[in-house]
Amino acid sequence: MGKPTGFMDYERETAAAVSPKVRIKNFNEFHTPLSREKQRQQAARCMACGVPFCQSGMMIGGMASGCPLKNLVPEWNDLVYTGNWEQAYLRLMKTNCFPEFTSRVCPALCEAACTCNLNGDPVSTKENERAIIENAYEKGLVKPNPPKVRTGKKVAVVGSGPSGLATAMQLNMRGHSVTVFERSDRIGGLLRYGIPNMKLEKHIIDRRLAIMEAEGITFVTNANIGEDIPAEQLLKDYDRVVLCCGASNPRDIKVPGREAKGIYFAVDFLKATTKSLLDSNFEDGKFISAKGKKVMVIGGGDTGNDCVGTSIRLGAASVLQLEMMPKAPDTRAANNPWPQWPRVCKTDYGQQEAIAVFGHDPRVYQTTVTEFIANKKGEVCQAKLVKLEGKRDEKSGRTVMVPVEGTEEIVDVDLVLIAAGFLGSQKYVTDAFKVALDGRTNVATDPGKYQTSIPNVFTAGDMHRGQSLVVWAIREGREAARAVDESLMGYTNL
Incomplete structure (x- = not known):
């Protein structure tokens, strides 16, 4: 343990994000990493717990707690604090093939299970991981190491x-x-x-x-x-x-009017956008344009959020995001204690950008689509929505979301993106x-x-x-x- 009082001496600090109205002008990553010295201070916050839930990868309360890869988090946090970056890299690679990917896209199950999270802010483990692997690339530590002997298999x-x-x-x-x-x-x-x-x-x-x-x-x-x-x-x-x-196999929304033009699965929308960006920087026009359109995203998960952020970058006139379930609490509920995964409301980058551009959160909870309405050209132009409420199903004992009578409304839409899972x-x-x-x-x-x-x-x-x-x-x-x-x-x- 590098610094026994580190978690008390230093406040959590993370990479600065480019402001929403600036970053939506391009499709680049938008965080500026901390300096190596500041990253060492963040690593010093690790308590080297006797029972480090951050690396447990256990199922608690039906959800994963800690890193499924069982990353040796306290070990490489200590090595970062002491400035031994090469050894930190070697320890990181013992458990994780691709830390350059997880340190960018993982929701940081390690941080949710961090002991510091019990009564304060967790160690910035995800960013420490990114600092380790990026330093390793910069120093030439990540290099080909082909096997010396082949098995013939x-x-x-x-x-x-x-x-x-x-x-x-x-x-x-x-x-x-x-x-x-x-x-x-x-x-x-x-x-x-x-x-x-x-x-x-x-x-x-x-x-x-x-x-x-x-x-x-x-x-x-x-x-x-x-x-x-x-x-x-x-x-x-x-x-x-x-x-x-x-x-x-994307989950579909099977309601009247589904055959209208302008309704796409999220995966097709995101793939076409990235492929066109990589092929020609959008010069080929082979992507699903959101420019000037009223976009409706069906689904409140990570993919739905990615659709929100992508639509804004493509020039959407407005974005509405539907979520069937109720809004999660802003802080942990009593029945969701640490070190369980925190079932709390998260406002991700796409929603942050929508708030900055349109002045409000794009999410509408406990709502679903009952019908799509097309114009004379067969293009979707409206959607009929209904509010939902949770009711206990007597057969299964589970809570199911059912329509609330009299809450129907019609909204104008030009582009619908279905992000309802797979x-x-x-x-x-x-x-x-x-x-x-x-x-x-x-x-x-x-x-x-x-x-x-x-x-x-x-x-x-x-x-x-x-x-x-x-x-x-x-x-x-x-x-x-x-x-x-x-x-x-x-x-x-x-």
Whole structure:
């Protein structure tokens, strides 16, 4: 423990954000990191607890508490405080394949479980992590380290999102020859096209991919396994196949008028925006324009917030965000104590920008759509909304949201973005490999395992556990790699 009184001597300080009205002029990341000296002070706030919940990754109250990767948080916080940045990097990489990704897009489960959070502000662990990895890149510590010996075994990884990349990195490190297949035109999956550029600039991905390629991993793009390339070919050419295709089926809103033009899934909107940005800086016009439009986002999660921020950057005239559930409390409720994940209202970057531009929070709670109304051209022009209230379902015992009679209203809309979550794996992939599914259409395995119902076929990530966080995908990728390695070699040291 570097400084026993650090949590009392220093107040929490985080990277300064560019003001909303300035940052919406581009799609760049918008935080200015602290100086190295200030970051050391923030690391000094770590209490090196006897029971560090920050790295526990436990399920408490039905939600994760602490880092699912079990990052050695107190250790590298202490190393940052003492100025031993290289050792901090080595400790960080023992548990996390891609800290440059998680330190940008993870909601910081470690900080929510920080003991300092019990009676004050948590340690800025997420930013300490980013400082460690960025310092390592600057100092040339992150460099290719190809395996000295190859096993002669070949593994195909289908999908290049965080779980696929983590699987590939670990198996390649073990000496297996790994090929990653991606159906899109660029490697990265969710990281590339599901997360907007202002949260994760894509050169950050490319920087890591260059190292992975130099270490011997082969990447193949525009390869749609199950359609363009038969599953049988992979099973013949490779000793093992790992399916990391994500939870790619967006949940739809099935109401009258859904067929109207101008209604899109959030994932299609975000992908088209990022692809056009990367291809031509929007010169090609191959994106879904929000310029001058009244945008309605259906869904209050992270993806919905990304749609809000992206719509504003594209010049939306207004943004309305619908959330079916009631507004969460601003502070922890009595039945949600530390170290549980805090179920509190979070105003994210997109909502902050909407408040700055339009003068009010775009979110409307306990509301849903009952009908879309189209004009003579078949374009959506209005939506019929209704308020919801929670009622206990006698059969299940759960609280369900039901319409409140007499609360209907009609609002004008030009563009609707559905960000209502995802339902599971895509059928054509699972059919191609003939793997068994669970009740949520995720690929089924034994509890805690990654072997599917088909010999030599494994799975990891959202395709296995359902829609989740990048940090969980990385954990699943690492654990699946361990299972694959053991099946190939009879033992594993991963």
